[in-house]
Amino acid sequence: MKDLSKIELHLHLEGAAPPGFVRGLAAEQGADLSGIFDGQGHYAYDGFTDFLRVYEVATSVIRTPQDYARLLREVLGNCAEHGAIYAELFVSPEFCGGGDLSAWRDYLAAMVEVAEEMGAHGIDSRAIITPIRHFGPDRARASAICARETASEDHTGWVSGFGMGGAETVGTPQDFTWSFDCAREAGLGLTCHAGEWGGPQSIRDAMSLGISRVGHGVHAVQDPALMRDLAEQGIVLEVCPGSNIALGIYPDWSAHPIAKLADAGVKVTVSTDDPPFFHTTLSHEYARLADAFGWAEAEFREMNLIAAEAAFCDAATRDRLRGRFA
Secondary structure, three states: OOOOOEEEEEEEOHHHOOHHHHHHHHHHHOOOOHHHEOOOOOEOOOHHHHHHHHHHHHHOOOOOHHHHHHHHHHHHHHHHHOOEEEEEEEEOOOOOOOOOHHHHHHHHHHHHHHHHHHHOOOOEEEEEEOOEHHHOHHHHHHHHHHHHHOOOOOOOOOEEEEEEEOOOOOOOHHHHHHHHHHHHHOOOEEEEEEOOOOOHHHHHHHHOOOOOEEEEOHHHHHOHHHHHHHHHHOOEEEEOHHHHHHOOOOOOHHHOOHHHHHHOOOEEEEOOEOHHHHOOOHHHHHHHHHHHHOOOHHHHHHHHHHHHHHOOOOHHHHHHHHHHOO
């Protein structure tokens, strides 16, 4: 599956940090992170709550603009190794300067330099600026302002999307209407995590923000009317099957609803979310979907064409991506 070209639309930058990369930063800083790895050096956690703890500890050593630049190079290199030709990454000004616009510009400049370098080597990328839901609406406004002030309205620049992450159980998407309106006025594409831990109503709430994509969205399968609405409106789901299975939302690949969603006419794409935490890669996701549902090159081609159309990129990049799957 590595040789198959792929598009990834749902990838958290810090969550894609390989264990070896994190251990290297920890050694440079004199930090002891031994408690978050197993005997093979992989991230180790027990259940979702412990996953959040391990995630927080692991990413605590990613601090400076230079750290983020190094991380982006590592992550995009790993994406390319598994066939990705285009990736969109969730990046939060909360973690890159504490939501301060001046500090965010420094982090962004370091990452853009790497993104341009990696683009020249065949892996294009864009950033989805990400407020953190459980940090609350006021702090989300700071991220929205960072997005607005560094946005690429024509999507040719690196900052081209806006999408809320964080705990789905805190508040409602409507609490963040100001931030999404701000991002929309800046010309950014809009997405929102929903329907991973929340039910169908969480997806409807996210749709009220005027988004074109939903992060995860798998629990739409519980509501036939919602699936019809998603299909009719052409809203794309950024599905991360390996993540859902690793966190116990579904017991195994054959039980995952991605095929049911696709059969109902919902537009689905496949991404890895936080791949090293879930012991997955984009190639692995494709291979397991092929095993579980009999999907082959035709199905993956159609899925990647959906991703190309849904990507928060400029027309020239979109045409180039379409051409890879024609």
